Structure formats: structure tokens, C-alpha cells
Amino acid sequence: MWADGLGGHLPAGSAPLTREFFDRPGPEVAPDLLGRVISHGPVSVRLTEVEAYGMPGEDPASHTYRGRTPRNAVMFGPPGHLYVYFTYGMHFCANLVCLPEGVGSGVLLRAGEVVAGAEVALARRTAGAGRTVTARDLARGPARLAVALGFTREHDGLDVCPPGPVGVLEGDPPKPGAIMSGPRTGVSSGQETPWRFWIAADPTVSPYRPHVPRRR
DNA sequence: ATGGAGATGCTCT
């Protein structure tokens, strides 16, 4: 079965999410993603923190705010695909595309708990540097999560609905009362919308850092 | 614990 071979550490009976799941606005999909498990080859991550990005022209913090460009084209494609972008000259971040073709909305994967393939994730996170990384920090932060799952620009546009190398499984969603929300991290506009969602008291949620303009 | 600054390159104006 498709969900087998993912490491055997996943909840029994956890099935892949269908494309319909993602065919909704990002702010609606985002809280529903908490507790789900995204899996790429040997590594699986239980999502504990996500951030939604809304409609073109309506959400100034979204990459799609000013319309379609070569970089954000995947966001305007069909739902249930990965949008991976390169930022700060050194990091990748991964989103799940929401809403149908022609509308650019999505959810940034901000943090999670590695529930399978921790050795592979650790090797990726420590490659080429004499650095030590704790289990909690393996996928704590959007760029770290992308490294742990092995996402780079090659994965931009990849379908996450079966069959395929990447899947999002049902997992074990938190109780509604455990879902928190607040302003998004690191964005210079759109701070009115509380579209960052996380699981209360989960140690793998990233520390909140408000946006600070760079000095020259 | 908290804060500052550097690294580094792509995208869009």
C-alpha cells in the first residue's frame, strides 16, 4: 500500500490527504494541517506550526500579492502541490498550494516533529558543519524543516497527492482547543491577520521572531 | 535568556 514504506512510525490507518483537502483558502486549510504528517522518502514530519497566505491582491504578505511571476507560478497552479522558494540567499522554504488553478494561495510549513527518518534528517542538518542539532530542533523553523525533508528548488511544483514521493497523511489532529493562532512571523506587512497556527505547548514550535528591517 | 549582526543570492522595481 502507498502509505506503507514510510517508516512504520505513523499512526495506524493514516491515509494520504486528497486534492479536495487543499482546494480551500490557505487560512482555512492551515489549522487543519496541524498534526498531519508530511512524508518524503525516509523522513516524515508531524506538522506543529504553519502559516497561511491569502488571496492575490488581498494579502500584502503573500508572494502572490502582485500577481503571477516566474517564481510564484506554482502557487497559481492546482492545489496539493509543493511551492518551494529560495530566500535570504541561502534557505529554502516549502508551502502547500491551496485553491484551484488560477488563484494563488498556500500554507507555509513552519515547523514540526520528525517522526521517522531522524538519522537522515540529522545528517542533512549537520552536513558540512561541525554543528550539533537536538531532536527538537531538527525541523523547528521553515528553513530547517525544508532541509530535514530534503526539499530544494527541484521539488518546486511537485504533486503531494498520491501516487508520488511526497505525501501528506491524515495523522492525528490536535483537539480544537490546542490550536493557537497569532500574527505571522518575519513578514513586514499583513500583521493584522492572525494566520500563523501552532499546537499549544508543543516544544517543536519555532520561537516567535517579529520582522526587523535589515540595516545596510 | 536575549539581542545584534553577518552570511549570501535571487526576484522584482
Place this chain on the structure above:
DNA sequence: GAGCATCTCCATA
């Protein structure tokens, strides 16, 4: 040229 959906190291306390 400006600004970035960030991370890590180092300083101070």
C-alpha cells in the same frame, strides 16, 4: 538597488 515568509554564532547578563 532594495528587500527578503531565515539561521547561526557571539556577546552580554
